[in-house]
Amino acid sequence: MTNTKQNNSNSEKERLDFIRQIVAEDLKTNKWDGRVVTRFPPEPNGYLHIGHAKSICLNFGIAAENTGGVCHLRFDDTNPTKEEQEYIDSIIEDVHWLGWDWSEHLYYASDYFEQMYEYAVQLIKKGKAYVCDLTAEQTREYRGTLTKPGKDSPYRDRSVEENLDLFERMKAGEFPDGSCTLRAKINMSHPNLNMRDPVMYRILHAAHHRTGDKWCIYPMYDWAHGLEDSIERITHSICTLEFENHRPLYDWFLDQLDAYHPQQREFARLNLTYTVMSKRKLLKLVQEGHVVGWDDPRMPTLSGLRRRGYSPQAIRNFCKRIGVNKFNSTVDIALLEHCLREDLNKTSPRVMAVLRPLKVVIDNYPEGQVEELEAINNPEDPSAGVRKVPFSGELYIEREDFMEEPPKKFYRLAPGREVRLRYAYFVTCTDVIKDESGDVVELHCTYDPATRGGDAPDGRKVKSTLHWVSAGHALEAEVRLYDHLFTKENPDDTTEGEDFKSNLNPNSLEVLTSCRVEPSLKNALPLSRYQFERLGYFCVDPDSSDGKLVFNRTVSLRDPWAKIQKARKKK
């Protein structure tokens, strides 16, 4: 059998998640006339985060995978008191950045307000909706509890004429905020609380970011959302699990109106270890200054991840790998980081940078000589080519690459030990200079001219290769190192009386100000990504200016030595 492998790959059929299975099945049975129309419907009241990316990739992904499939971007802007244009702009930018496109299908719920109003009038005429004068507090009392049925509002049996008149006057602005609502007339003792005469419209004398002062009544989610889907002739209305309880109401409204009726499906939202994912909590972190903004590189927001150096491809790969299901789960952030490294390894140009510089003088290197040594830009991608890196007799190496008394398994530089400087020469440490407090401030080495380029003609080997920069040529840079924003896998795991902020990691940001990077980075553009050899992936922060480079560490390289040290510390 020569083609076993091929058979295997052929028989390995594409595994579809349960939503995609439903879409495939619907296509087979021609349930929607062969159409696949999904939508991503964010409320513009915050920035998008990695959890939204899961939903975005699901909805846009399904549309892209099926011929003729379409995914709408729709702003669910039904609450003017919480929504802002800033959020709309950021959402558009983020979805585009992730690599998705909605072409002309950009919609706003607010564009349907007139239609929704007409539908509401229809419902009133059918005797299925009424204007209720109960206060918010009374409404709550009348609703009953999880175990006790509610009771009918005294306004429940108003005549159609009276309801029509009152509703029109609500719209006309005759009544103050909170004085009355339009409610669906369903069943006050329904076991599903959502069905106990839910509010359809509330009065809000607030300016809307798009409709201005045109409206003072605004539709509630349950009333609006199904209509939006219906108007846009969505086929698969995919949302998160907490809306499962709302589906009967979604269905009820569309059935009563005899309107086009998409199918709602629910999946579990994403949770990630060491981070929070609720807009409310993220907003709190921003407002209280625990982070510098929505795009702080420690935030799980798409803008934060972008600034941190994540690639859209890494995030999309991640979303593909985590799958889609109906049960709550928490994905290990290590999987996200794996997808990140996997993508950046293939795409990032390599460069040398020293985070914590230690001066090295090569005593036998010709005074004043400078050589241009060739370095490979990306060993994973030959087409990335090569570049020149200046070498001289005065260098910086990483402070942690030298130990005066090296423990077992430390392969790097130590007194009397020979190592390779990447793309350069073998050097041997001959002398250690310390200051009065005993700290190592400078190393003296000799180099072997025969090892130019990094190979010894006599075939002798060294145990390790160090990165370096030429002291006279390197650029100064600031580097920001990040760690998880929270110290606990589950930030909500708190002690009595504390909230998630008590689990904030005080060491989530470390700023290094006297780093040195190789001169090829001089004109590096903001948001461009590099691998600093042996250290990790780094991204140029927009805070960089002409004279000053600032880098964010996106993620470190896998680092067995760090692991060994960590294990030793524990002992």
Next chain:
RNA sequence: UGGGGAAUAGUGUAACGGUAGCACGACUGACUCUGGAUCAGUUAGUCCAGGUCCGAAUCCUGGUUCCCCAGCCA
């Protein structure tokens, strides 16, 4: 104590009555001018108890545990 959902290695997922598989993590080892990458290997699982069946993660019965719902938020 009402209703709606859901349970597969440490984590995330597949298997749709027929050999419980994949990925991440962890741990070995090989290789290496990045202690990177790559490659090879090890580790470990069907919530519980019954039942149906030649055969059950899958079907049935009964439990257990977890999540969601009492906004004029979405």
